[in-house]
Amino acid sequence: MKPIRFDGQVAIVTGAGAGLGRSHALELARRGAKVVVNDLGGAVDGTGGSISAAQAVADEIIAAGGEAMAHGANVTSPEDVADMVETARQRWGKIDILINNAGILRDKSFSKMSLEDFRTVVEVHLMGSVTCTKAVWEGMKEAGYGRIVMTSSSSGIYGNFGQSNYGAAKMALVGLMNVLHLEGRKYNIRVNTLSPTAYTRMTEGLIPPEAGQLMTPESVTAGLIALVGEDAPERTILAAGAGGYAAAKIYETPGVYLPPEQQTGEHVAAALARITDPAGQEEYEEGGRQTLKFLGHAAAHFGIKMG
Structure with a gap:
């Protein structure tokens, strides 16, 4: 079995100060990547901010012998993201991998949800991913290489009560992947989507602790690694959690013709x-x-x- 390595490659992982993002960043670094650890450092609902979480993960990577830098860019800010990408390029010369992982939750039933909470969640998940992808896209085209992962969710693909904002944003990322796959293919930019389930601060309280012991971030990260290697697939929605891995697909029936x-x-x-x-x-x-x-x-x- 050929090992998946990222020696000489540069990866940006958003929302990498904790949970899945932290796990992704650590594993990419362990496999040789230089990692930009991005995290605004806010609460689960997106309020507040501190670079300390991102810096702690970067320090952990460096202590283990890897290369990393922390950046507190707000993924919804084009200026912040441009600074993050430019800083990484000045230090390491390029961006090979982008993991769009940053996200927030503001769960309520649709009847009780404010438009502000709906818009804010869509802005972070969807437009945050768009903003970060746009910032690295031309560089990847020029290099003739890129690996990008969107982070979707079963809430978007199948639906979960009280998550209309989150679900709408997460399904929109599948549509974004579908189009960018077509536009990036001739430049060897492969775009895939990870649909994770793990026991993190975003799911704490929703999943029993005993089940959470099985739903490790590391089991999801194994799927992430398969989506960003040199031989990565294309346009794949990979569901991952608790050691289970599956592909979610959208099919269309033959239908009928009516005169x-x-x-x-x-x-x-x-x-x-x-x-x-x-x-x-x-x-x-x-x-x-x-x-x-x-x-x-x-x-x-x-x-x-x-x-």
């Missing part, structure tokens, strides 16, 4: 059982394939030759 006279709400409702039948479903890599499928059915109905 013009049947293109009504009533006929669609009547055909829902056939529309939702999973037999023959496919995974699409580009949205255009859906359009071609529908056009193909329509063209066949009217006897029109396509292309």
Whole structure:
């Protein structure tokens, strides 16, 4: 089995002052990467801030013989992020890996949630990932190499009560991955998504301590490492937790074609059982394939030759 190493590579890990981010940063460093340990140092809800948590992780890496620097950039601030990336480039020359891990929680039912709490969570998870990715994207294109990981969640992929803000942001990151995968492919930029479950300060109180003993951050980090190596996959949603690893995929059913006279709400409702039948479903890599499928059915109905 070929070991996954990152010797000579530079990685940025956001939200790396504790929990999963800390675990990611330590393991990347152990495998040879120079690591930018980013953390605003705020509370779980995003309030407050201190670089001490990030510095402690950087110090831990350095004490173990690795190379690291701490940076307290707020991932939602383009100016902060630009400074973080430029500082890392001045010190080490490049950025090879970006782990978008920073996040906050402001859980409430949708009825009780303020728009401010919704917007703030989306800003940190989605726009924070966008801002950090944008800051390293051109450099990776020029280098012809890059590995980027978004951090999604089962809350977005499947849903969890009281997390409409968090779930919306987390599913949006899957859409971001899908597009950046296509745009980055010819530059050898591979973009993947990690969907973790672990016992951290963000899940403390939601998961029984005895279960938490099994849900170690390190078990999730093992999945992360597989997503950022030289031979990393592309456009993969890797779910990881408690030693379990699975891929989450979005499929589309073959569906049905309804002729013009049947293109009504009533006929669609009547055909829902056939529309939702999973037999023959496919995974699409580009949205255009859906359009071609529908056009193909329509063209066949009217006897029109396509292309």
